[in-house]
Amino acid sequence: MTTTGIAPPAKARERHGQKLSNGAFALLLTLPGMALFAAIVLYPLIASITTGFFKQDLRFPGRTWAGLQNYADVLNRDFWPVLQNTLVFTVGATAIPFVIGFALALALNSGLKGSGFLRGLFLFPWVIPGVVVSFLWMWIFNANYGVLNGALMKIGIIEESVSWLGEPTTAMLAVIITKTWASFPWMMVMLLAGLQTVPRELHEAAAVDGAGAVRRFFAVTWPGVRAVAAITILLEFIWNFQHFDTIYVLTGGGPAGATETFAVAVYQDAFKGYDLGHATALGGLWMLLLLVLVGVYLKTSEREPK
Amino acid sequence: MRTSGIDRRTTLRLFGAATAGIAGAGALGACAPSGGSTDSGGDAKAKNFGFTSWSLNEEATKAEVNKIVKGWESGHKAKIKTTAYPYNEYLQQLTLKLNGGEISGAVHLDIAWLAAIAQMGKLVDLGDVAGEGGYTDVALTSGQYEKKQYGLPWTTGSIGVIGNQKLLDEAGIKKHPVTIAEFEDALRALKELKGVTPYAAATKVAQLKDIFPWMQTFGCTILDGDKVTIGDDASIDAVEWYKKLHDAKLIAKDVDRFDARALFGQGTVGFYDDAVIGKGATLATAKDKNLADAMVPVPRPVLKKGDDPQALLWGGVLAVVKGEGSDSAADFALHATSDVPTAVSYFGKTAMPPTTAKGLADPKVAADTFTSDWTKKITKTATPGPFWAYAKNAQIEEAVAKQVQAVLVGQSSARDAMKRARDEVTTLIKE
Numbered sequence: 001m002t003t004t005g006i007a008p009p010a011k012a013r014e015r016h017g018q019k020l021s022n023g024a025f026a027l028l029l030t031l032p033g034m035a036l037f038a039a040i041v042l043y044p045l046i047a048s049i050t051t052g053f054f055k056q057d058l059r060f061p062g063r064t065w066a067g068l069q070n071y072a073d074v075l076n077r078d079f080w081p082v083l084q085n086t087l088v089f090t091v092g093a094t095a096i097p098f099v100i101g102f103a104l105a106l107a108l109n110s111g112l113k114g115s116g117f118l119r120g121l122f123l124f125p126w127v128i129p130g131v132v133v134s135f136l137w138m139w140i141f142n143a144n145y146g147v148l149n150g151a152l153m154k155i156g157i158i159e160e161s162v163s164w165l166g167e168p169t170t171a172m173l174a175v176i177i178t179k180t181w182a183s184f185p186w187m188m189v190m191l192l193a194g195l196q197t198v199p200r201e202l203h204e205a206a207a208v209d210g211a212g213a214v215r216r217f218f219a220v221t222w223p224g225v226r227a228v229a230a231i232t233i234l235l236e237f238i239w240n241f242q243h244f245d246t247i248y249v250l251t252g253g254g255p256a257g258a259t260e261t262f263a264v265a266v267y268q269d270a271f272k273g274y275d276l277g278h279a280t281a282l283g284g285l286w287m288l289l290l291l292v293l294v295g296v297y298l299k300t301s302e303r304e305p306k
Numbered sequence: 307m308r309t310s311g312i313d314r315r316t317t318l319r320l321f322g323a324a325t326a327g328i329a330g331a332g333a334l335g336a337c338a339p340s341g342g343s344t345d346s347g348g349d350a351k352a353k354n355f356g357f358t359s360w361s362l363n364e365e366a367t368k369a370e371v372n373k374i375v376k377g378w379e380s381g382h383k384a385k386i387k388t389t390a391y392p393y394n395e396y397l398q399q400l401t402l403k404l405n406g407g408e409i410s411g412a413v414h415l416d417i418a419w420l421a422a423i424a425q426m427g428k429l430v431d432l433g434d435v436a437g438e439g440g441y442t443d444v445a446l447t448s449g450q451y452e453k454k455q456y457g458l459p460w461t462t463g464s465i466g467v468i469g470n471q472k473l474l475d476e477a478g479i480k481k482h483p484v485t486i487a488e489f490e491d492a493l494r495a496l497k498e499l500k501g502v503t504p505y506a507a508a509t510k511v512a513q514l515k516d517i518f519p520w521m522q523t524f525g526c527t528i529l530d531g532d533k534v535t536i537g538d539d540a541s542i543d544a545v546e547w548y549k550k551l552h553d554a555k556l557i558a559k560d561v562d563r564f565d566a567r568a569l570f571g572q573g574t575v576g577f578y579d580d581a582v583i584g585k586g587a588t589l590a591t592a593k594d595k596n597l598a599d600a601m602v603p604v605p606r607p608v609l610k611k612g613d614d615p616q617a618l619l620w621g622g623v624l625a626v627v628k629g630e631g632s633d634s635a636a637d638f639a640l641h642a643t644s645d646v647p648t649a650v651s652y653f654g655k656t657a658m659p660p661t662t663a664k665g666l667a668d669p670k671v672a673a674d675t676f677t678s679d680w681t682k683k684i685t686k687t688a689t690p691g692p693f694w695a696y697a698k699n700a701q702i703e704e705a706v707a708k709q710v711q712a713v714l715v716g717q718s719s720a721r722d723a724m725k726r727a728r729d730e731v732t733t734l735i736k737e
Contacts, residue, residue, distance in 0.1 A: 057737075059405055059426050059697075143560040144503070144569055166509065166560030168715055254511055255560075256712035272398055273701050 052281040058274035070281035078265060078282060083289075085172070086261040089247070090240040092176035093183065098233055100180065101187030106221075108188075109195040119192070126185035134249035137178040141165050141250070168258030171251050175259050179246050187232055194228030195221065234297045241290060262286040348410060348630025353384040355411030355631025357638070358400065361622075362390035366583070366590035370655040374642050384634060386411070394512045394562070397422070397700055404428050410627050411635040412642075415457055417448045417621045418691050418699060424451040425697045430626040432458055435636050439644035445661035449623040451695075457623025458643045459661035463582035464617045465516070466684035472600040473502060473576050482604050486523070486547070489607035493556040496576035506566035506578035507548070507557040509714055514707030516579045518692065519616035520544045523609055528692040532735065536706065537728035545713050545720040552714050559714075573597060577604065581620040582680045586657030603680040605687075617688035621661075653677075698734045705730040 020028070052070050056063035104122060108115045125133065140147045143163035152158045164174045198221060206216045244263035247253065253260035253268060260268070266286065270279035357375060361367040368390075375386050389409070391399040397419050403409045404426060415423055423429060433455040436446060441459050449457030469482065477496045483489040496504035508516045521528060524547070525540035535541070551557045558569070566578040571592035580588070585601050605615035624639035626632050642648060649660035650668045659677050660666055671677065693702045709723040709730075718726075 059401055059422075142565075144558055144565060145572075160555070163559035166715070168717065252511070254708070254711060255715045256708060256717045258715075258717075271402065272704070274401070274698075 048280045049284055051276050052284050054277050056276040058270065058276050063277070066277055070277040071285070073278060074281045074285065079285060081257060082260055082262055082265045082282070085257075085259060086241060088172060089176060089179075089243070089259070089261055090237055092172075093179040093240045093243070094233060094237045096176060097180045097184035097187050098229075098236070100184045102191050102229070104184070104188045105191035105195055108192055119189075122188055123185045125181050126183070128182070130182060130245040131249055133182045134178060134246045137174070137181070138165070138250050141174050165251050166255050168255055171255055171259050175247050175250055178250060179240065179243065182246065183236060183240075187236060190228055190232040191225060194225035198224030230300050231297075234293070234300055238290065238293050238297060241293060242286075262289075350629065350632045351634075352631040353382065353634050354386070355384075355635040355638070356387045356389060356409060356627075357412045357414075357635070358389040358391075358403075358409055359414035360391060360393040360396045361414060362388055363392055364587065366587040367656045367658075370652050374648060374652070377648075378638050378641065382634070386638070401426070404627065407629075410630040411632070412624050412626055412639045414460070415623050415625050417457070417462075417619065417623060418694050420449065420457055420623065420625070421451050421695050422697045422699055423625065424454070424456045428627055429456045430628050430632050430636060431455060432626060432636055432639070435640050439640055440662045440664055441644065442661060442663055442666070445621070448619070448621050449625075457625045458639045460622045460624050460643045461583065461658040462619075462621040462661050463659060463680065464685040464688035465519075465579060465581045465620045466615075466617045466680065466688075467577050467604040467606050468570070468580050468584050468588075469577050469602045469604040470570065470573065470575060470597075470600050471602045472597075473499065473573070477502075477576070482602075483607050484605075485611060486607050486609055490551075490556070493551065493576065494554075497556060502574050502576060503558045503569055504556045504576045505551065505558075506561050506569050506575040507551070508562055508566070508579065509552065509557065509559055509711070510562040510565075511704060511707040511711055512562045513579075514710050515691070515703040516618075517544065517548060517706065517710050518703075519606055519618055520548060522616040522689075523606060523613070525609065534728050534731045534735070536731060537724040541724050542720045545710055545724060548710065549713050549720065567591070571597065582677065582685070583656060583658050585676055586655070598676075601676060603676065603683050605683045614687045615684070617684045619685075619688045619690045693731075693735070696735050698737060702731050702734045705734060 051063070053066060053068070054063040055066040055070070108119055112118070128136075141164040143149065143161055143166055146161070146164070148164065149158070149161040153161070162170065164170045202220045202224075203216055206220050211219060242263055243261070244267065247259055247261055247264050248267065251259045253264040262282065266279050266283045269275050269282060273279075359371060361371045372388075375388060378384065379386055397416075400409065400413060400415075400419075400423070404413075404423070413423075431454045432449075436449070436455045436458055439446075439458060442462070445459035445462040446455070448462055449455055449459050473496060474482075474492070477492070477499055479492045479495055483492045493504035496502050508514050518528060521536070521541045521544040524544040526538055526544065527535050528541075529535065548557070552559070558565075561569070563580065566575065567580065567584065567588045568591065569575045570578050571588045573592075573594055578584075582603075585598065588601070589595070589598055606617060608615055624643055626635045626639060644662050644665075646660075646662070646664050646668060649662065649665040650670050653659055653665075653671055653674075657674075657677065659681075660668070660671060665671060691699065691703075693699045696702060706727045709718070709727040712718040713720050713723045
């Protein structure tokens with residue numbers, strides 16, 4: 001089967017006296033998309049980057065030039081603790097669901113009885129909106145009438161209720177657990193798809209050669225899914241690096257800033273502190289880090305096919 | 307055969323890069339300034355208008371507020387477009403929507419936010435309308451900013467301490483604690499009761515502004531002219547005392563006003579801080595309807611006998627946004643806040659006391675012991691929030707609250723935290 005190109009053959013166009021080159025025609029086709037991109041992404045992006053050099057209150061019109069003051073303030077005050085929180089959250093909320101998702105994918109790929117039903121069941125958390133998931137877990141973690149405390153007290157693990165969202169260490173853990181619950185199904189599906197591309201004959205041949213389960217995993221399974229795993233991990237890492245709703249709903253960045261990531265900090269600065277200059281300076285630095293991650297992603301996904 | 311040359315891997319790569327890149331740029335782009343003007347435009351004489359209030363979102367009040375709205379609509383053959391946001395998100399949502407010109411008509415404001423919103427230049431001066439309302443002087447003042455009447459008072463009261471007399475009796479507390487020392491003794495006695503939180507004080511940032519009356523109790527003025535006095539010994543003593551109660555589990559962790567009401571409604575809290583409407587709001591969700599009889603206003607304990615109990619003035623006003631339907635909205639605001647049958651009915655369902663002399667004199671209001679006790683014991687010595695006059699009042703309160711929370715969770719000493727709070731507040735009040 002031949003796929004048809006969108007541009008008409010050059011001869012046909014010449015016949016009608018058109019002088020549009022293939023490149024120009026392609027450019028013409030992309031113009032609506034580019035215009036849309038410019039309007040809803042490029043313009044706000046440039047506007048916000050420039051705002052980082054001004055002192056501007058969200059409530060009032062007008063702004064004054066501030067040079068690099070906003071960036072200096074951000075680097076002297078917020079940037080490093082926020083970066084640390086973001087990294088802790090991102091690494092935790094990527095690694096834990098990856099391990100769970102991979103384990104489940106391996107189980108489902110092993111021909112487990114009822115795997116079709118289980119695959120559907122495990123996808124359930126993924127289809128629930130993030131805010132709903134967050135409210136659900138907020139109720140579970142509530143210090144005073146939460147289900148988790150009730151259950152742990154009933155079975156005698158704790159004697160008095162724990163403030164899961166009110167203590168810095170447990171708050172970050174709670175946020176990571178919530179995000180894990182919401183995102184392991186996606187990782188499971190991606191990894192399961194990768195596992196299903198590994199020929200079963202390779203496993204059988206390795207088994208005939210005397211390879212045990214662990215050896216087969218590292219010699220056959222892992223090389224087969226490594227590319228998918230790398231892309232899945234990187235995408236999840238990038239998304240977690242800019243994740244907002246779970247953290248904001250559960251802790252609002254607290255207690256005492258212990259779960260304040262870039263997404264929450266920029267939101268707080270812009271829409272609670274009304275300090276657009278400060279918010280966009282922090283957002284600019286955040287975007288630079290994201291661009292590095294996107295670069296790593298592109299490099300990784302280019303390298304894998306080789 | 308010619309193919310597009312784009313395989314699945316490339317598609318996945320491009321998809322990933324595009325979504326990551328656009329999301330990143332979009333996140334930053336969301337902060338792009340949208341500009342703002344002081345006039346929303348539109349026909350001021352239009353019959354239809356909007357009404358924005360957090361009371362339309364709360365269980366205890368929404369039915370009654372909706373009744374007022376429906377009554378106006380049927381009586382004036384007009385349409386009111388209602389909008390509600392939760393109280394803790396309200397100021398932020400209102401500010402953004404006002405700035406974007408998306409709100410018209412009447413808006414419900416906490417008196418603590420009036421200065422910040424008035425400074426945006428979008429509110430109508432209701433000086434002429436206010437004269438028709440018959441409001442008390444105290445109530446009328448709560449709606450003023452820089453000598454202009456931007457709000458018609460809907461509720462005026464204070465935030466104080468509410469006690470559960472039934473639990474106090476069970477704990478053997480014969481009389482309400484007067485001093486801090488007596489209060490601590492009472493809390494320890496309450497802690498002996500199984501499953502009881504002695505004092506459901508705010509420990510979440512949203513309502514940790516409740517620390518201000520305690521700071522004042524310990525002798526901190528908070529603000530002396532334009533000089534911030536947070537960070538002095540009295541404020542440090544107050545925060546260290548709060549931390550002591552927290553560590554001794556005499557106050558609960560991770561609590562805001564709504565958690566405290568829920569816990570009090572379950573009959574498991576000895577004391578908590580709330581406004582005078584706390585009674586109505588708590589009872590709306592309480593299982594035990596006899597709890598009303600046990601709810602008592604308790605003057606905030608003082609450092610030494612003879613000191614004035616500290617309390618924060620509290621209240622709500624109805625303001626009107628310039629532009630579409632502003633004249634009708636002003637009439638609606640006047641009706642909702644000053645019509646005696648409306649105000650008395652509202653009080654009956656929500657325990658929000660009226661703001662007019664006639665409304666307060668109504669037998670149904672005057673006969674309510676809880677409200678009259680509250681006025682005598684708590685509102686009498688209440689003072690306005692120290693930073694209400696500043697545009698960044700909400701940010702100032704949050705800055706202090708975050709530092710107090712840092713002390714509570716052990717991330718900072720009271721001395722260091724209060725010094726940081728003073729520096730941050732000093733910067734914010736200059737902006």
